[in-house]
Amino acid sequence: MPELPEVETVARGLRQTILGRRILSVTLGKTDFIDDPSALEQHLPGRQIEAVERYGKFMLLRLSAVTDGGRAATNGDAEPASLLVHLGMTGQIAPAPAAQPLEKHTHVCLLLDDERELRYIDPRRFGRIAYLTKALLAEELTGFGADPLEVSKEEFADRICGRRGRIKALLLDQGVLRGVGNIYADESLWRAKIHPARLGANLDKKQAEALHRMLQDILRKAIVLRGSSISDFLDAEGEPGEYQRHHRAYGREGEKCYRCKTPIRRAIVAGRSSYFCPRCQPSPRGFIVLPLPKRRKTEREKITRRRREH
DNA sequence: CTCGATCCCTGGACGC
DNA sequence: TGCGTCCAGGGATCGA
DSSP states (O other): OOOHHHHHHHHHHHHHHHTTOBEEEEEESOOTTBSOHHHHHHHSTTOBEEEEEEETTEEEEEEOOOOOHHHHHHHTTTSOEEEEEEOTTTOEEEEEETTSOOOTTEEEEEEETTSEEEEEEOSSOOOEEEEEOHHHHHHHTTTOOBOTTTOOHHHHHHHHHTOOSBHHHHHHOTTTBSSOOHHHHHHHHHHTTOOTTSBGGGOOHHHHHHHHHHHHHHHHHHHHTTOOOSTTOOOTTSOOOSGGGGOSSTTOTTSBOTTTOOBOEEEEETTEEEEEOTTTSOOOTTOOOOOOOOOSSOHHHHHHHHHHHO
8 A cells, every 4th residue: 555655666766767758648447536537638638747746645747838829828738737646555657658458447548758658557446636737736735744754853743742633543644744654654653662542642752752763764764665565566667665574563463573572463543453562562541452353364475475476 | 623434446365 | 166245445524
């Protein structure tokens, strides 16, 4: 599931491969995850991809104005615009030779001026694509929290300690921090020895600082390793990341804690599977780990299976 | 403000 | 083997 490091990896890959390309035409498959499908068809052709940025879990393809004067004057295409891409759970975006057969669940193809297509594949369609004018983009980006890689420890502590919610929920809340998802929330909490169900307001300054440091360390390391590949994640070159080998909590239910050898537990916190060490990350008062159904296959086994298939 | 529940969607795993 | 069921989860939304 693409979180900040995976989205950053994909964005970097796209920067290497499609910057400066012009979009010639648009072909759409299923469109129920696209804000305004016809806007893509109307406004993308003729634009050049000038930059690829990441904002939280969003990718933003910055597009030039259309230089064809006659058409541009009438429909707003004389202004630069952006294509917003959210990979959701299972989204992949990568260029491919236009002649190459389409993979199943390819829903958007942008024909480029070098006989390639930028293709968006998303089996579950939890992602999102939107054509955004400058004004719509500004509106879209309001309400997001700090970038976890940029945020100072003081601001981080302010954002966490002033809230009543559970720390896991706060880490996942894109309005608090943009880009953190389930994996990196659990990993940073394990490293900082903080239970996911603790209330943000109950963390002391030292714990908030530890969490800030661990979260940044983990995200930076994960970016270097091109993200975590569990289930479907592949980068823009179609390669899996390597950070899943460094997971210490996520997906490790029943396996030994790397610090104290106590079996890692799983509980639902903030509506998500949350993995933690019951000894290193002591529960807050009153928190009960409910019995959970036995896992059929651990995430680790899934990864192994995937790698063999490759 | 914060919570849980529900929905979206598909593929894969499992039980029978 | 084949079919039904459950589950994963980011995010939107809604009611408590």
